Amino acid sequence: MRAFTYERAQSPADAAAAVQRQPGAKFIAGGTNLLDLMKLDIEHPAHLVDVNRLGLDRIEATPEGGLKIGALVRNSDLAADIRVRQGYPLLARALLSGASAQLRNKATTAGNLLQRTRCFYFYDTSKPCNKRTPGSGCAAMEGFNRIHAILGASDQCIAVHSSDMAVAMRAFDARVETVSASGSSSSSSVRQIPIADFHRLPGATPHVETALAPDELVTAVVLPAPLGGRQLYRKVRDRASYAFALVSVAAVVVREGRTVTQARLAFGGLAARPWRNEEAERRLVGTDGGADARRAVADLLLAEARGHGHNDFKIPLLRRTLDVTLAQAMTTA
Known part of the structure; x- marks a missing residue:
């Protein structure tokens, strides 16, 4: 060090x-x-x-009926909060599927959003990595890329974002609150970033991972009012604990009778950011969520998916994981 x-x-x-x-x-x-x-x-x-020591470790109700989660709220505390468990059970399940109990006791909400990729080559300084050293190349392209992206990648980088929590936050359309230094030493600038815009795809600049400026501090994550409905988080990984997702599916399905009236689907392990496809979600609305509807959703989601050799299996794995998750969501809670 x-x-x-x-x-x-x-x-x-x-x-x-x-x-x-x-x-x-x-x-x-x-x-x-x-x-x-x-x-x-x-x-x-x-x-x-x-x-x-900035007092950013509280979870507070918002006037709109949602929750404001301080940036320093520990993952264990967030997953255990009764308001989260009742209104956002998907978030609690996603948090509890990540890391180990010891790490969840220490890891923060903001840190979870900002964690860097677990790509093998990013961690190996003897290998080229455009995310670590811009312009050096991407060893994963021709290397062992089993855990890598099938959506949103570029010829510069195929690494994935590893957070489980961020996938759930994306399903809920959370907003990230920040503060940054302004031109005046006596003032600061505050803004809110939709989580859809927070993480960046690699493009030609894979080392630029978020929309944050270098001096911009995340102070909170704001959740809108609960959606209700059936909420599920399914994570497929190589072992039962302390492993990152090969594929994960966050699903929120709201129904009237047997008809789906609202659907939110977010995915992990597929791209450099939590992945959503609103067109695929809309395909589910107005249906009974049967096999044909689930197949149509998967077809839309995977239309632009591309494997890189060792990770080709993620395409059928995602299709099967999505199908079983949606089928479960259609059952009575």
């Missing part, structure tokens, strides 16, 4: 200003991803700004 300096921020605006002042600075909270990357010489910030 390389030498770095450290400070504790006193407020969100203070933290943003501290990162703006010092080139190469980064925020640190739980550190469950950043510290590992520092030890492996993948991340090497010159300065760390500790944001743990």
Whole structure:
């Protein structure tokens, strides 16, 4: 690990200003991803700004009937909150399927959104990786790419985003609140980013992973009012625990009688961001969710899917996982 300096921020605006002042600075909270990357010489910030004492660890009701989740709320606390379990059970299930209990006790809401890919070649500094070293190439293209993307990839990068929580947040159309330093040392700038716009696809710049500016601190994630309906999260992985998704499906299905009136489908393990296809969701609305409707949804979702050799199996795996998840969603809760 390389030498770095450290400070504790006193407020969100203070933290943003501290990162703006010092080139190469980064925020640190739980550190469950950043510290590992520092030890492996993948991340090497010159300065760390500790944001743990900023009071961003509360879950609060919003006037619109939703929830405002502080950036520092630990994953275990979020999954256990009774309001989440009752109104957003999909989110609780997604959180509990991720990592280990020890990591969930430390990992934060913002950190979960911002975690970096688990691509083998990103972690191996002896191999080229455009995400780690722009312009060096992508070893995964011709290498062992079993865990890699089948949607939204480019010829520069086929890595996937690994968060389970972010998939559930995408299904709920969450918004990410941030604060950043402005041109004046005495003020700061606040904004909300729809989660659909938060994570970026690789394109020609796979090292640019989110819509955040370098000095922009995530302060909260806001969920709209609960959707109700049947909510399921199914994660397919190589082992039963402490493994990232090969394919995951987050499904929210609202019905009147036997007819689907609203559907939300989000997917993990497929792309550099949680994946949604609103056209596929609309194909389910107005149907009884039977086999023909489920097949049509999968056909739309997979129309542009492309395997890269070792991960070709993800295409039929996603089709089967989606089918069984939707079939279960059509049963009585």
